[in-house]
Amino acid sequence: HNSGVIHSGIYYKPGSLKAINCRRGIELLLEFCNHYDISYELCGKVIVATTEKELGTLGMLHERGRENGISGLKMLSAPELQEYEPHAAGLSALYCPETGIIDYLQVCRQLSANIQENGEIAAGAAVVSIEDRPDGITVATETGEYETRFLINCAGLFSDQIAELAGARRQVRIIPFRGEYYMLEEQARHLVKNLIYPVPDPRYPFLGVHFTRTISGGIEAGPNAVLAWAREGYKKTDIDVKEMWDYLSYGG
Ligand SMILES: Cc1cc2nc3c(=O)[nH]c(=O)nc-3n(C[C@H](O)[C@H](O)[C@H](O)COP(=O)(O)OP(=O)(O)OC[C@H]3O[C@@H](n4cnc5c(N)ncnc54)[C@H](O)[C@@H]3O)c2cc1C
Structure with missing residues (x-):
């Protein structure tokens, strides 16, 4: 699964492989989409701080984004946030214009067609x-x-x-977590214009529960993070004892 978000690289430590590859990846992805006429939209996202404690992390993300070469980043006051996302509330927010949404299924189909021109899947x-x-x-x-x-x-x-x-x-070792999403009902979709994210908790490797507009017009809300009983355990009842033992026996 992929939510179809084109990530800007704002979260990553400047100079790290994640930051370098994410920035280069966007360039290549957009070039690919323009070449093959694949739908995408650089709609931007807001990261919203709702507590005093989160303001420090928000400032740090602003700095990281600038160092990673993202242009047009903007700190928003609470009233300014309302102009971008009228139904979001917070103390302050960071607007990142280089985040976007994309039809990732179309990207995969095109990659698959290209590979099969000279090879086999x-x-x-x-x-x-x-x-x-x-x-x-x-x-x-x-x-x-x-x-x-x-x-x-x-x-x-x-x-x-x-x-x-x-x-x-x-x-x-890989420790599997399952992320569960809701889709907003049609009558609630107007509450989200683009992408609304919380300030991530630096103690966890997750972005936090967020709202994502998809290129087909839906709005996702999620994910949570549930320790899964199998690496590809997408249902609560999916259990693989061997894979569970693999992570339960790992002290790292
Ligand atoms: C819920 C969710 C939402 C996400 N949303 C986004 C998003 O919006 N934007 C974004 O940029 N990233 C997103 N990600 C992250 C992104 O999906 C992953 O980073 C990406 O899929 C990793 O790609 P990959 O090719 O490395 O691995 P994968 O996509 O996991 O592909 C690995 C492949 O290897 C195959 N495989 C495994 N074992 C074997 C074997 N023994 N033999 C042969 N084949 C095998 C698997 O079947 C699979 O097809 C999301 C992730 C999740 C879980």
Whole structure:
């Protein structure tokens, strides 16, 4: 799942790989969308502080955003916030014009078409073993084997297990959290113009519960963060004992 937000990179530590890749990523993504006529809208977002304590973090995000090269950032007073989001209330807010929304399904479909012009996508073919030899790499999947000189691990939630299959020692482990969203009813959609985020709590790696306008016109509210019983546990009843043991036995 993806909410279809084009993130500006405002949260990331200047100079970090996340900051560098996010800024470069936006440039490439917008170039790609313009080239293939994929829908997006740089509608901007507000991050709203509702307590005195959050004002310091909001100022720090303003500074980070500037250092990361985001232009047009603006601190808003409570009345100014009403001009951007009439139904949001807070002590102060940070407006970031470089955040946007996008039809991410269209992006994936186009990427898939481009790949298939010169290659193959083997869907439904989980990687089960990787043999890394000096003369090449053999990747065995459920449906066939592939010989290659290079292998890029982009297995998301399972990237630690794939690294282990390739012979790496796992130094970190993935602990799965499920995020649950509501969709606003049609009569409530006017309450949100664009994107409204809280000031994130620096103790947690989450952005906080936010409102997101999607490119198709809906408004999402969420996510919460629930420790999941399986890495791909999208329902409360999805349980994988082996995967649970993997994170319960991890002291990190
Ligand atoms: C609820 C939610 C909303 C989000 N919204 C946004 C957003 O609005 N904007 C944004 O920029 N980011 C968003 N993100 C983050 C974004 O979705 C992720 O950063 C992104 O999907 C990571 O991409 P990836 O290709 O690294 O991994 P993934 O998208 O997780 O892809 C990994 C792939 O590897 C496959 N795989 C796993 N194991 C194996 C195996 N053994 N063999 C073969 N294949 C395997 C999986 O099936 C999967 O297809 C959101 C994330 C969540 C959870």
